[in-house]
Structures are given as C-alpha cells and as structure tokens.
Amino acid sequence: MVSLAHDIAREPGVEISVHEVSHRFDLEGAPLPVLDRVSFTARRGEFVALLGPSGCGKSTLLRLVAGLEPPTEGVVAADGARIDGPDPSRVVVFQDPTLFPWRNVRDNVALGLEAQGLLKQRGARIDETLRLVGLENFAKALPHQLSGGMAQRVALARALVNDPDLLILDEPLGKLDSLTRLSMQGEIVNLWRRAGFTALLVTHDIEEALLMATRVIVFSERPASIKADIAIDKPYPRHRDDPDLVERRREILGLLGLDASW
Numbered sequence: 001m002v003s004l005a006h007d008i009a010r011e012p013g014v015e016i017s018v019h020e021v022s023h024r025f026d027l028e029g030a031p032l033p034v035l036d037r038v039s040f041t042a043r044r045g046e047f048v049a050l051l052g053p054s055g056c057g058k059s060t061l062l063r064l065v066a067g068l069e070p071p072t073e074g075v076v077a078a079d080g081a082r083i084d085g086p087d088p089s090r091v092v093v094f095q096d097p098t099l100f101p102w103r104n105v106r107d108n109v110a111l112g113l114e115a116q117g118l119l120k121q122r123g124a125r126i127d128e129t130l131r132l133v134g135l136e137n138f139a140k141a142l143p144h145q146l147s148g149g150m151a152q153r154v155a156l157a158r159a160l161v162n163d164p165d166l167l168i169l170d171e172p173l174g175k176l177d178s179l180t181r182l183s184m185q186g187e188i189v190n191l192w193r194r195a196g197f198t199a200l201l202v203t204h205d206i207e208e209a210l211l212m213a214t215r216v217i218v219f220s221e222r223p224a225s226i227k228a229d230i231a232i233d234k235p236y237p238r239h240r241d242d243p244d245l246v247e248r249r250r251e252i253l254g255l256l257g258l259d260a261s262w
C-alpha cells in the first residue's frame with residue numbers, strides 16, 4: 001500500500017484564507033482592476049473549485065495564493081501566516097504540463113526534490129509517487145513518448161512528490177480528451193482523499209467542479225468578486241446525473257448568465 005504520509009508526523013493540509021483581496025494590473029498606463037474584495041477560507045483538507053468567466057481573474061487569484069505575487073490590497077494567509085513568496089509546500093499544476101523534453105519521466109518528477117537538495121534523502125519517494133499516478137512502467141520514457149494524459153500525470157507526480165499541503169490546479173485537465181479527463185478527475189480526487197492536502201482547482205467545467213470539489217466558488221466578470229459560495233456535501237464517487245448535482249449545475253449556469261437548456 002502506497003501512502004502519502006509525511007516524513008514528520010503532522011496533519012497534512014493547510015488553511016488558506018483570502019481576506020479582502022483586491023488586485024490591479026497596469027495595462028498601458030491605466031489600472032486594470034482584476035479582483036474586487038475577494039474573501040474566503042479554504043479549510044484544511046478542503047477541495048475548493050473556482051468557477052468564473054474567462055479573464056475574470058481566477059488564475060491571478062491562484063498566483064497570489066501560490067505567493068508568486070503580492071495582492072494590491074488585502075491578505076492571503078496560510079494557517080494564519082501571511083503568504084509573502086512561493087513555498088514548496090504549495091505547488092501549482094497548470095494546464096500545460098511543461099515537462100523538460102530532454103529529461104525522462106523520473107527525472108522530471110525528481111525536479112522538485114532536486115531543487116530543494118532533498119534528492120538523496122527522499123529519492124525513494126519518486127518511485128512511490130510514480131506508482132501513485134500509475135506511471136511506474138514509464139519512468140525511463142521521454143515526454144514525447146507520452147500521451148497528453150500521461151504527461152499531465154507526470155506534472156501531477158512532480159507536484160505530489162513534495163507532499164504539498166496545498167495543491168493548486170489551474171485547469172489541469174483542460175487540454176485532455178473527455179474520457180481521459182473523466183478518469184483523471186477520479187484519480188485526482190482519490191489522491192486528494194488519501195493524502196489530505198488542501199486543493200484549489202480552477203476549471204471551466206461546471207460538472208468537473210461538482211464531481212470533484214467539497215465547495216464551489218462562483219466569480220463574477222472582471223473584476224472578480226464572489227457571486228456564490230456553494231457547499232457540495234456529497235460522498236464520492238459522485239455521479240453526474242445525481243439530481244442534487246443537476247440542480248446545482250442549473251443554479252451555477254444561472255449565476256454565470258447561461259441558461260441550462262443544453
């Protein structure tokens with residue numbers, strides 16, 4: 001049995017609080033407001049999905065939580081401590097897996113540990129993580145020898161090898177075909193349930209949010225403010241035709257200004 005237990009005995013996950021966060025960019029000399037007083041808390045071990053119109057500011061919010069830039073106003077905190085830079089305990093997986101083409105699967109997954117000088121100490125963790133994502137037989141393969149879904153699995157393994165407290169997913173399945181997407185949704189949920197990290201997922205797919213998350217936050221058009229914060233209190237695995245989820249889907253489509261006729 002492969003486990004994602006931490007080296008040191010402690011509870012996995014982290015509480016992320018976003019407090020009154022507003023953010024502006026400078027667009028050719030004019031301020032572009034992107035986030036408007038966004039506040040929410042993702043509790044330890046929670047799986048929060050973020051939905052909203054294209055360009056409303058979702059990826060920007062994830063970047064602030066990852067510590068890649070500071071918010072113009074407000075505070076983003078991890079377990080009560082202000083986030084003021086990136087940290088290996090918070091990892092991001094993007095839509096594009098961005099693997100190094102000349103490094104094999106194992107060496108791509110090793111990157112995170114290598115960067116922290118932990119390769120010797122925790123090398124066994126790499127093989128364990130490859131098993132977790134079902135790629136143990138492809139350790140020596142190069143990225144061009146993988147399918148899109150397998151490449152995204154490598155990106156996921158590269159994130160999980162650090163035993164993150166927070167996994168930030170920015171449309172990680174956006175480029176996958178619908179069948180691979182469905183199976184990856186289930187796999188990510190299983191990994192999350194086993195490991196207990198906190199997850200923040202941006203997706204354009206309402207069904208994906210409803211199948212995976214314990215909570216769905218719906219944003220307005222830019223500058224993004226929170227339109228709804230909906231608890232999805234359903235056991236896993238979930239079914240897309242569950243009447244409660246169908247109703248939620250209808251509700252969210254309405255919030256996004258789309259009708260549910262299709």
Ligand SMILES: Nc1ncnc2c1ncn2[C@@H]1O[C@H](COP(=O)(O)OP(=O)(O)OP(=O)(O)O)[C@@H](O)[C@H]1O
Nearest residue numbers: 025026027032034053054055056057058059060061
């Ligand atoms: N570095 C930047 N400088 C200036 N403007 C930026 C920068 N990054 C993002 N923006 C602007 O901020 C707005 C929000 O972008 P963001 O990428 O957060 O949207 P999004 O909700 O993730 O969209 P999508 O769903 O299409 O991925 C956009 O109008 C974008 O042009």
Ligand SMILES: [Mg+2]
Nearest residue numbers: 058059060170
């Ligand atoms: Mg985005």
